[in-house]
Amino acid sequence: MPSKSPSAVDAAAGSRTALREVALLFLRLGTTAFGGPAAHVAMMEDEVVRRRGWTTRERFLDLLGATNLIPGPNSTEMAIHIGHQRAGWAGLVVAGVCFIGPASLITLALAWTYVHFGTRPQAGALLYGVKPVIIAVVLQALGGLGRAAVKTVPLAFLAVLSLAASGLGVNELIILVTAGAIAAAARVRSRPAACVAWAASSGAVAPVATSVAAVTPFSLAGLFLFFLKVGAILFGSGYVLLAFLRADLVGHWHWLTDGQLLDAVAIGQVTPGPVFSTATFIGYVLGGVPGALAATVGIFLPSFIFVAMSGPLVPRLRRSPTAAAFLDGVIVGSLALMAAVTFTLARAAIVDVTTAVLAVVSTVLLLRVRMNSAWLVLGGAVVGYVSAGVW
Numbered sequence: 001m002p003s004k005s006p007s008a009v010d011a012a013a014g015s016r017t018a019l020r021e022v023a024l025l026f027l028r029l030g031t032t033a034f035g036g037p038a039a040h041v042a043m044m045e046d047e048v049v050r051r052r053g054w055t056t057r058e059r060f061l062d063l064l065g066a067t068n069l070i071p072g073p074n075s076t077e078m079a080i081h082i083g084h085q086r087a088g089w090a091g092l093v094v095a096g097v098c099f100i101g102p103a104s105l106i107t108l109a110l111a112w113t114y115v116h117f118g119t120r121p122q123a124g125a126l127l128y129g130v131k132p133v134i135i136a137v138v139l140q141a142l143g144g145l146g147r148a149a150v151k152t153v154p155l156a157f158l159a160v161l162s163l164a165a166s167g168l169g170v171n172e173l174i175i176l177v178t179a180g181a182i183a184a185a186a187r188v189r190s191r192p193a194a195c196v197a198w199a200a201s202s203g204a205v206a207p208v209a210t211s212v213a214a215v216t217p218f219s220l221a222g223l224f225l226f227f228l229k230v231g232a233i234l235f236g237s238g239y240v241l242l243a244f245l246r247a248d249l250v251g252h253w254h255w256l257t258d259g260q261l262l263d264a265v266a267i268g269q270v271t272p273g274p275v276f277s278t279a280t281f282i283g284y285v286l287g288g289v290p291g292a293l294a295a296t297v298g299i300f301l302p303s304f305i306f307v308a309m310s311g312p313l314v315p316r317l318r319r320s321p322t323a324a325a326f327l328d329g330v331i332v333g334s335l336a337l338m339a340a341v342t343f344t345l346a347r348a349a350i351v352d353v354t355t356a357v358l359a360v361v362s363t364v365l366l367l368r369v370r371m372n373s374a375w376l377v378l379g380g381a382v383v384g385y386v387s388a389g390v391w
Contacts, residue, residue: 018087019094025052026079026095030102030273032377033075037275038341039134040075042141044082050144050370054086057148062314064145065331068176070310071233072303073276076100080307092311096304103273104280104296110267111284111292129358129384131349133376136362138342142335149331154186158329162336176333183329184322218255220287220294227279227298245282255286276300354387 025047033040041064048054055063063085067077076099083095150156158179165175226248245264249256256264264285268278276299283295318324350356358380365371 015087015090019090021052022083022087022091022095023098026083026098027102029079030099031106032272034130034134034272034377036134036341037073037075038138038338040274041078041338042138044075044078045141045145046137046366048082048086054082057144059085061145061149061331062318062327064334065327066310066314067307068172068330068334068337070306072231072306073274073300076274076276076300077303077307080304081311084307084311089308092308093304096300096307100274100277100296100300103271103277104292106271106273107267107277107280108284108289108292110271111281114263114267114281115285128355128387129380129382130377131380132355132358133362133380135342135346135349135359136366137376138338139363140366142339142342146335149328149335151328155183155328155332158182159332159336162333163339166337166340172337175337176330179333179336180326180329183332184326187322187325218253218286220290223283223287223291224294224298227283227295228301230279231276231299231302245278249282256282260285274300354383358383 029040029043029047033043045057045060049057049060063078063081064074067074067081070077076096079099080092080096083091083093085091087094146159150159162175162179166172230245245256245261246258250258250261261282264278264281267281268275271277277296279295279299280292283291283293285291287294314327316323318327346359350359362376362380365376
């Protein structure tokens with residue numbers, strides 16, 4: 001049997017190294033990335049663009065735009081995209097599993113506590129210190145990504161219009177697609193002022209699609225198919241997820257009460273990693289460990305499929321001037337949505353002098369010292385516990 005050439009051996013070793021790097025990074029992020037999708041994306045940008053140089057800021061923005069055009073949890077899909085770019089198809093799977101896994105296991109442990117002791121573990125002290133740090137992390141990422149994305153005055157204007165539309169309650173997908181279409185039309189017609197036409201039509205709010213079902217006995221297959229549907233068609237924030245869950249699980253099938261649903265969403269918000277780990281909690285409450293597994297696989301499986309299908313298209317989009325302009329519009333729309341979420345989070349996070357000081361100090365450390373955001377999150381958690389008198 002012929003031996004492998006040195007170049008083949010080196011390539012295999014390099015592939016294993018890249019895969020190990022991907023696994024370690026996303027295991028850590030899955031364990032420490034609090035704050036929701038905007039914060040997760042900010043942490044990923046800090047790690048893979050600024051610290052490790054795995055990709056350029058422009059390429060990162062392209063992937064961010066692509067994730068906003070497909071259903072599912074954006075930060076999870078960003079992790080999957082980054083894993084694919086860094087370590088191929090194996091990296092695609094490893095990055096997603098390592099980012100989802102810690103959050104799901106933590107949520108599973110909390111669900112066990114909830115079911116056996118009838119209460120939701122309190123995380124107020126933790127969130128008190130972590131939230132202001134998250135605001136600083138997101139602002140730092142917005143600054144860097146914004147400088148790379150807003151390349152022209154028309155794109156800046158489009159970003160402002162997208163932000164205004166978000167404030168008016170316009171559906172996220174409408175904002176993104178419209179922003180992309182305007183940028184593409186302006187590129188084709190060479191008339192950037194065409195952006196103004198959008199202002200008159202941006203007030204329509206798209207209804208959230210929900211399924212209609214009769215009262216149905218609980219089954220693992222039904223649970224899996226429900227979360228598979230949610231993962232395959234859901235655009236938007238955790239609040240949109242809440243609307244989907246309530247419509248079927250509470251309103252139509254009566255599998256959960258409103259109180260249980262709110263507890264599930266709260267657990268998804270206070271645990272690290274993807275907010276969609278709410279599905280793990282609900283699955284365990286309804287069907288134990290098999291239910292948790294069915295719900296988790298169901299809601300996250302479409303993300304792997306959509307990224308695998310859309311990832312190879314991103315470089316082709318960049319080679320087409322019109323498609324590239326469309327992607328530029330989607331990117332500035334995505335950043336506008338990220339800014340709107342950050343404003344909402346900041347109002348809830350910065351509530352007194354301590355949280356304000358935490359936010360300012362974290363921002364300075366990120367911008368001047370370039371401290372790793374994971375350490376800042378940990379420090380914020382410590383401050384939260386000390387302030388609450390836990391220690």
